Amino acid sequence: MNLGNVFAYLFQMVIGRVLSPDDFGAFNALNSLAIVISAPMAVLPLVFSRYTVQLSADGLGQVKTLLIDSFRILSLLAVGIFALGLIALPLLKDYLHLQESTPIIIMLTQLLLSLFVPVLLGTLQGLQRFVFFGIGSSGTAFLRLIGAILFVYVLGWGVNGGLLASVFATFGAMLICIMGLKDIWQQERQLLPVGLYREMGKYALPVLIFTSMMMVLGNLDIVLVRHYCSREEAGLYATAAILGRIALFLPGVLLVVLFPEAAKAKDENNEDQRILWLSIAMTALLGGGFALICYLWPVELTVLLFGTKYQAAAPLLQTISLAMALLAVANVIFVYSLAHHKFIFLFPLVGGVITMLSLVFVYHDSAMTIANILLGAIMGILVITLGLKTVKIL
Numbered sequence: 337m338n339l340g341n342v343f344a345y346l347f348q349m350v351i352g353r354v355l356s357p358d359d360f361g362a363f364n365a366l367n368s369l370a371i372v373i374s375a376p377m378a379v380l381p382l383v384f385s386r387y388t389v390q391l392s393a394d395g396l397g398q399v400k401t402l403l404i405d406s407f408r409i410l411s412l413l414a415v416g417i418f419a420l421g422l423i424a425l426p427l428l429k430d431y432l433h434l435q436e437s438t439p440i441i442i443m444l445t446q447l448l449l450s451l452f453v454p455v456l457l458g459t460l461q462g463l464q465r466f467v468f469f470g471i472g473s474s475g476t477a478f479l480r481l482i483g484a485i486l487f488v489y490v491l492g493w494g495v496n497g498g499l500l501a502s503v504f505a506t507f508g509a510m511l512i513c514i515m516g517l518k519d520i521w522q523q524e525r526q527l528l529p530v531g532l533y534r535e536m537g538k539y540a541l542p543v544l545i546f547t548s549m550m551m552v553l554g555n556l557d558i559v560l561v562r563h564y565c566s567r568e569e570a571g572l573y574a575t576a577a578i579l580g581r582i583a584l585f586l587p588g589v590l591l592v593v594l595f596p597e598a599a600k601a602k603d604e605n606n607e608d609q610r611i612l613w614l615s616i617a618m619t620a621l622l623g624g625g626f627a628l629i630c631y632l633w634p635v636e637l638t639v640l641l642f643g644t645k646y647q648a649a650a651p652l653l654q655t656i657s658l659a660m661a662l663l664a665v666a667n668v669i670f671v672y673s674l675a676h677h678k679f680i681f682l683f684p685l686v687g688g689v690i691t692m693l694s695l696v697f698v699y700h701d702s703a704m705t706i707a708n709i710l711l712g713a714i715m716g717i718l719v720i721t722l723g724l725k726t727v728k729i730l
Contacts, residue, residue: 340474341585345641347481348578351498352642354488357571363495364574365432365562366443367502368555370450373417377451378547380406381458382674383540387532388462396519397526399459403517404525406455414448421447432562442499449506456513459520466593468516475512480505542679546670549682549689553663554584556693557710564700572649573703575642580630580656584664587622590615591671598675612672619668623661630657652707659711666718669725681721688717 352360384402391398421428421444428440453476460469483501487493493500514521558577562570594615630637634650642649666685673681692713699705 340470340477341582343474343477343481344585345578345582347477347484347501349641350481350484350489352575352578352646354492355494355498357575357645358567359495359571361558361562361567361570361572361574362432362434362439363498364578365559365570366439366495366499368558369428369432370443370447371555372551372559374447374450375548375551376544377454378551379540379544380454381461382543382547382671383536384455384458385462386539386675387536388459391528391532392463395523395526397523398528399463400520400523401525401528402532403455403459403520407452410451410455414451417451418444418448432559433567439495439499442496442503446499446502446506449503449510453506453509453513456510456517460513460516465516468513472509472513472516476505476509478505479508539677542682543674545682545686546674549685550663550667550670552689553692553710553714554581554660557696557706560696560700561703561706564696564706565703569703572646573652573707575638575646576649576652576656576707579637579641579653580660582660583623583626583630583657584660584667586626587619587664588667590618591668594668594671594675598672609672612668615668615672616665619664620661623664627657627661630654652703655704655707655711659707659714662711662718663714666714666721669721680724684717684720684724688713688720691716 351363355363384406387402388399391402421440425437425440428434429437434440453472457469457472460466460472480501483504484498487497487500487504491497558570558574561573565573594611597611631654634653635647638650638653639647670681670685673679692709695709695713696706699709
């Protein structure tokens with residue numbers, strides 16, 4: 337999976353070196369907007385992982401039924417989202433200061449395909465098929481890199497080429513995941529337990545709130561900077577944000593193992609929390625280590641990966657990488673609590689996001705101001721979350 341992260345950042349390097357800062361900011365604003373719009377779908381990996389663990393104990397026939405039913409529902413949802421996107425096309429163009437509609441249409445197409453991948457990945461995770469899970473995740477990034485080289489570097493299609501690379505990669509990821517579940521498709525369908533969907537829906541609501549808030553903290557700042565600041569500044573901020581998020585994504589692979597293990601421990605009434613504190617320590621080491629590198633050598637790192645035209649993003653990188661490292665630590669507690677059906681952490685998380693958005697609405701004179709607000713909000717979320725965990729409320 338971390339190999340996939342490497343491919344993801346190589347993709348950004350190809351895009352960033354070919355595009356101007358203005359176009360690079362536009363591309364990442366659209367990319368981040370797609371992630372924020374699809375935030376409700378981010379609930380699916382955790383929900384499907386959690387209930388695949390439960391259903392697979394009685395065989396794989398029920399897992400097949402769950403997958404087929406879900407795909408039917410998502411197909412209808414995809415049509416609805418695309419229609420709404422076309423209706424909102426003029427508003428999106430104006431908000432992001434875009435001259436053409438084509439990038440938004442391509443973004444919507446990629447968004448529709450991406451609805452199905454979380455279900456497949458969540459099923460692979462719940463079955464603990466981490467090899468195919470990793471191949472599916474890293475394969476997405478690898479195919480997107482290949483697409484960027486072809487569509488952007490060779491053909492010179494600019495922002496549209498970068499977005500088409502994502503469409504190409506998402507479709508490839510679907511095929512990889514389907515292959516990883518090929519034995520599921522050969523099973524006889526079995527009836528699902530009575531009340532399963534009601535139980536899944538009840539569990540999905542707090543998970544939806546969690547994933548939406550994490551999507552906002554990890555992506556919406558790029559969109560806000562694109563809206564409030566100059567195009568040049570938005571491009572620099574996007575560069576810093578992309579690099580800074582390594583502090584969040586690098587240790588994030590630990591959660592892939594933590595969640596199903598914690599869910600299994602809950603089902604077995606095992607209250608041993610060693611895996612939690614081990615994950616926190618490793619996350620702090622990995623994420624904090626990268627943030628330290630960004631703090632010590634921000635200019636060198638930015639120029640090395642994106643070129644001299646982005647070196648002014650160095651101060652932003654210092655702030656954003658620290659914010660993402662702190663968010664990574666908090667995220668470990670969030671995921672562990674979700675696996676144990678404890679949702680008190682949502683109060684500081686939602687409160688922190690509301691505080692951030694409110695402050696940005698009032699104070700947005702520069703990209704650095706927005707970065708500092710993001711850092712302050714995440715620090716507050718982490719402190720309160722650690723306090724709740726210390727007094728054993730979580």
